[in-house]
Amino acid sequence: NAGVTQTPKFRILKIGQSMTLQCAQDMNHNYMYWYRQDPGMGLKLIYYSVGAGITDKGEVPNGYNVSRSTTEDFPLRLELAAPSQTSVYFCASSYSPDTDTQYFGPGTRLTVL
């Protein structure tokens, strides 16, 4: 099992550009999550999904969009990049949301200049 994979590992964007952060898991987990981690801060939940076709907002969803067309994939879209979106983005998945652990990907480091 590859677990949770994320691409790219690093990316530099200009203000106003768009990009999609990819996330995939091969554990057949229904629940998937996107977090951002700012320096010296804990993780903040951006969006989550409870299964294919079902997504919902987390704590900090503004400026982002998600889709979940398959169980395996959960891409995160930035439409108009802003410097405030400079962060490390982590994708995670779990079998059940409350009692199960979350499995995290290695992260994508995004810089918006």
Add this chain to the structure above:
Amino acid sequence: AQSVAQPEDQVNVAEGNPLTVKCTYSVSGNPYLFWYVQYPNRGLQFLLKYITGDNLVKGSYGFEAEFNKSQTSFHLKKPSALVSDSALYFCAVSDVYNFNKFYFGSGTKLNVKP
């Protein structure tokens, strides 16, 4: 609102000594509590969790945590620290009204010196 606080940005301990990383929470109802560890340039890894039952929870790599409802705390402990335990530790709580929402503390950097 649910929240988690880790009052120490950094904890320094000598190898072989016991370590404690503190976590307090503010939630209504009965929380589910978690500890995760993050090594440099890596994603978070699960250490242990408290769901219900015994207040002392044992986890990976010799770590344990004690759930104290009256003090709303969930401190992470290890009897004898290793240099390899040096990492960033995060406490997290799941929203009791929506278990899909997790709230993480700001993290505590543990430095274990030889």
